[in-house]
Amino acid sequence: MSRMITYRDALVEAVTHEMRRDSSVFVYGIDVADHKRIFDSNKGLLEEFGPNRCFNTPLSEDAMTGFGLGAALNGLRPIHIHMRVDFMILAMNQLVNMISSFRYGSGGRFKVPFVVRAIIGRGWGQSFQHNKSLHSWVAHIPGLKVIMPTSPKDALGMTMAAIRDDNPVISIEHRWLYDALGAVSHTAETQPLTGAEVIHPGNDITILATSWMNIEAKQAAEVLGRRGVTVEVVDARSISPFDETVLVESVNKTGYCIVADNDWVHCGFGAEVAARISHTCFGRLKAPVERLGFAPTPCPCTRPLENAFYTGATEIIRTIESMLKLSPTDLSGEHFFSYEKKFKGPF
Amino acid sequence: MKEKEIQLGLYRKVYLTRRAEDLIRAHYLEDGMKTPMHMSTGGEAISSGICEALQAEDQVLGTYRSHALYLSRTGESDLFFAEMYGKATGMAKGKGGSMHLTAADEGLICTSAIVASNIPVALGAAFANKMAGKESVVAVFFGDGAIDEGVFWESLNAACLMGLRVLFVCEDNGYAVHIPAHKRHGYQSITTIVSGFECDVWQSDSTDAWQIYLLAQQARAAAIQNNRPGFLHLKYYRYLEHVGVFEDFKAGYRSRTEFEPWLERDPVKIQRENLLRWLTEEAVLLLEKQIDQQIETSLQRAMEAPFADHSELLMDLYA
């Protein structure tokens, strides 16, 4: 039995479920308990669990991250929320110099069950200080787990699993996914924290996508599907650890791979994927792995340049055409997603 | 300068800011200005009073809530509205928007949307000015939320230690987004604590631009004479929602009753009364008409201006 819920409600359900199950779980951060509840992703928590388990903090990301570490070491399971990934940058010292190496440095005596939820902003002139993803930054650091749930199923199940995990897990959520509807099982179920997943089957070319780029990739697949080109879209789900099994299987089948990353290309996650695929699928590849992502600039405010900054279904389609040597598809009748035309699912 | 000119300068700034934001409010729902608006409405006395007291060689830095600072410092509205509309004629060619106004030639170094990130920048700027032997100050504006951040305290300490002519201007509207100060601060009075540092501390809850001007003038003179920072704690009330162009008393985290006494001493109203001691009603009306025309013209120009060409995306990344 399954039911349809939004990504936002999946987050609420995950945290509510875990907080009921385990009284050591608590949620905190800037504006976490105000009336907007972080885009309503913390709906009802304050009411049900009270101000000791759902609370606002001063604007002190660095200190509040160290606070989370201390709480985790002494038996609690903190969930720290940043309304934008860009604000998590202020917490980097604690995340990278303290939290990531804590267990290792204690000879395995400590564990750090600590979840950080950080949200990627986009659109309406978010500009260069409110739009970052930075999963490759944190994924670069051994000792941190990094996930990017795309579907409501994963928002529910991976968040639950992250809370139960005894390691620091950074969950990076795209704001545009919050209204997306998707099927989840009747009872709340955890999902594995690593392992990619095929979300659109195909035989001609593989796209490995992260976060929002899955939506773009799926749309590209649907458009090309009408021409008889079948595109396999693989959701990376987890950035660190990244398990390439499913991707390798797909690329061995198609011989082509594009990485569509919700990030800048240079030194990004796409480079890691491309390296692994060239290593593992070397003889099977019919073309070099292509990488798509943000333009190599800060994100501009104004819409025309912002549109040029981001990569989407159109660029994915054009890249596929050039790799498969297809004539350009007429895209004049297509409606792609935007800030105004939000993706609402279903997945 | 004669008091009359100063009162006039203050009213220009206050009125320009209020009317420019009224115009933004009137047009925002048309969706031409695709940028998150953090409105200054209610806080005009602070930016205008301080900018009036600052000299051309002084520099300023602000936050994402800097319409008042920009307009007070520059007096211009063409680049301002063009940037709101994301047009090629904006000061950042549309790349910055409302949260990232700058005016390099007028000494507005930056406005930043990461809370408190502008504060340490003021120290380096003041240091460079000191090395160059300049008699100037750098004023950095921030909210009461910014003083929660470690970098505020680090910067205050370093500026005091290094004897830098920085004016720390805390624009305290009592809230960070929706959270009141008493739920974020483990102390009663910021000025009491900052008084323990080697700097001069000033405070006011006046919405009278002239009073803020007098205070800022003293603070500036003290920073230059004493070769050390000044900390100005200035209270005001944010009339509108944290981000957006509407009132938000229905949201429940603050009440209209709290707002009403502030509205009674509205900064625009007070400065108008101040000016009427020097100018006739007709003269003030004429001035207002000129400013209204200025911003209407700027708005029209902004609406008609072109967007930057796509090639602009890759420009200005490196020097």
Ligand SMILES: Cc1ncc(C[n+]2csc(CCOP(=O)(O)OP(=O)(O)O)c2C)c(N)n1
């Ligand atoms: C480092 C950082 N953390 C969080 C935010 C989100 N945020 C934006 S404005 C704001 C409140 C700031 O309040 P205050 O400094 O009092 O300024 P005001 O908005 O009242 O002018 C917060 C938390 C941010 N922009 N930067």
